[in-house]
Amino acid sequence: MDAVWIVLDSLSFEATRSGRDGPDPMPRLQTLAEEHAVTFERAYAPGPASPSSHAAFLTGEYPSVAGMHDAHPYFDGRVPTIADRLDGTHRSHIVSVNPFLFAGLDESFDVSKDLAARDYMVFEGTADPRQFGDQTDLTGLQKFVGFLREGGTPLRNIVNGIRYRIWRRQGNDFIPESIENEAAYQYAGAMNDAVRSAVSSFDPTFVLANYMDVHPPLSASEEAIQRFASDWDDLPVGVRAEDTDEYETGAIEALYRAAAWDLDRQVSELVEELIEDDTFVIVTADHGPRFGRGEYLTERRLHVPLFVFAPDEAARTVEHTVSLRSLPRTTMTALTGSDGEFEGEDLLTVEDDRTVVTEYLHREDGNPGPVSIPDGKESAHRNLLVRRGDSRLRLDDGEETDFDGDPAEREELRAAAEDLIAADGGDGERQTFDRDTEERLEDLGYL
Template identity: 45%
Template sequence: MNVVWLILDSLSFGATPFAEDGPNTTPILKEVADSEGVTFTEAYAPGPLSPSSHAAMFTGELPSVAGMHEAHPYFDGGIPTIADKLRRTHETHLLSLNMWLFQGLDTGFDSTKDFSRQYLLFRDATDPLNYFRKHDPDGSELRRLLRFATAGGKPVRSLLNYANYKRLNGSLVPEQWGDSENYQYAEQINNELRAIVDTNDQDRFVFANYMDIHPPFDASDEALERFAPGMSRDELPIGIPPERHINNDEKSYEPNVMEKLYHAAVWDFDRKLGSTLRDLIEDDTMVIVTSDHGIWNCDTAYSENRLHVPLVIFAPDEPPRTVDHTVNLRSLPRTIMEYVTGESGGFDGRSLLDVTSDEISVTEVLHHPNEVYEKTGRIDVTKRIHADEQVQRDLVLIKGDARVEYIDGTWNTVAGGESVLTNLQSYGEQILSQDFKQGETDIEYDAITEERLEDLGYM
């Protein structure tokens, strides 16, 4: 059986029609989910941003155990991922242009495609940027190029990749907007995904992360008419990074106007995903649709908009239904393994398809407090200048209507009855009593990566 896991990066539950009184931004996904899927209305992300959340989803472990989080955004391995486990029975593929997925999490896949690597004329040949990051061969430039060219067994194509990379140097991501530019690659990822699963010689596992609804945003005229009626494009913050390093009243745009643009971008994306999703379901593919975290334009790492995410599982022979119990995306590796192989794969937790009561959801935040955090309460992914500072470890625990937070070394009760809150705090204290893992790999970003991080609001 093919398995496809789709991450709609930065999609908040409250920004969808799955939420009570939510905007009708994903009518196609909602229609398909109602008729074919298992819809979870109380699903939460295990981390506040891409590094921690993806690491936890891949491993089924807390970010502190996986070792990849905002204080150390690199996966050093040592813990099996869902790709490692499924590799025994499936051909595994990773599709994305989210750079955090290529910081160690990609090692368990048979093939990976970073759609930001637009300089690659031949993706089956050697990637010069990846090669020279990992290898520093001695000798003259001619000898270095010879080793590079012969590394993948396709010397001519590899050299053409190298020549195109040098030609483009520094302008690898075009500045124009459109589906195939910047971070809007839905159609390209859809086409690649279909090409992979349409090959019937072996079962396949595909993890695809879409960045189309991650700021900076653009949207079609039709979408803007629906969600920002009466506003011209000049009045909308099109192409503007989220400016999360400053307070909301200091931004160059009105946050509520950015939200309109966000909803329009989500609606556009829903139209692009719809036919691919239906095709996968008709082919009896297990499909998981969720997000790594919600929108982070205005809110802190601990807010409902950031942590509460949509989750729909489409599994052959599973009746469509709605699950209103609290769950965490960290249980997805166990869910996939049990459904596909009948075994746990060594992942903790229980299958979400068997949930009949509220689980304890844990979101763990490990970061280096800096000037942005002190000013806005929003966390940053580590910059090199903060790498030697002390790590702050925060928790958000949710079960049903109960919620407690451990932030800045203090427990705070947000909602819930006394007995449940006591249980949640005790559970959290057990987590805090365990050491957290911080990888050993030095974190260095090239100029292109740093530019991407700035565009996306991480730096």
């Protein structure tokens, strides 16, 4: 059986609900879920940004244990990913335009496709001219000869090199023209094609597809804008998250809902096809949206949609608190009958509220982005939000700062936080992003 994780980056739980003051932003996905999915009403992200959340739900470990988080956004492979565990039974694919997925997490996958960064690559599996240039100290003729010899494929390397020079001269940076749909910053069409191509293989396949259509900078089709944002003259189209403070809240929310509606039309079509083919499908988000420079451990940021479309599973709704950290165990159980030695629970058998920990590690307070590139080995600040049912405990650098809920559960939540602090895996060796990747991250508002 094939499995596909569709991660709709920055999609909040509330964005999948029927609108209280306007049209429903994701009606097709809701209809599919009501008919076919196990819908989790209280699913939470293990981290507030892509590095922490992706590392956790690909490994089943907390961000600090996995070694990749928002103060150290690189994965060194210290713990296995689900792609590692499926090696030998499934061919694994990862596809996105999110740079953090290609900072080590992709290395355990059989096929890695960064739609934005590698658009210039004519021949895959050969030397990447941009990567080679960033990693070598050679110059001039020596650099050219070294590139030709890289990997033992000189003719293919030179074709990639020529295509890369053309690609740069055309002014390409973050969004290649080939993945634009009706508007800039919309990727769903190309993402759907990549997923369809991956699952067309005769081999059992696992795909992680991370869509960025509702992650700022935002845009939307004219039809979607007319439906959701026609009352606003000044929409933050193409504006980074932290720069949206200059716009009215209503305009930001209207554009966000318009982008979600566009995404719903594209993704739901693919999900329906996958369901018909008896594919195991998970639709979720790594975190909710952030507009402006506000707090990261908010309900809207952490409460995410989670739909599990599993063959032979009846459609139903689960009200218990659960964590996306359980995705690897759930998927392994469905595909192989084994839990893959992953932490967490099989979500399809959850019968009560689970203790959910969200971890935010950051280098300094007031950092304008949720992610900071480490400079040396200085300690990161750690904010933890632990919840079970309606009880919530907040700790900042080990000190309790807020509690709300059943007093009888307070010590249990504190014990879960202390266990995580004790299990901290520490940072791996310092790594660097190339300048092009940093520019993409700045455009996305992470840096």
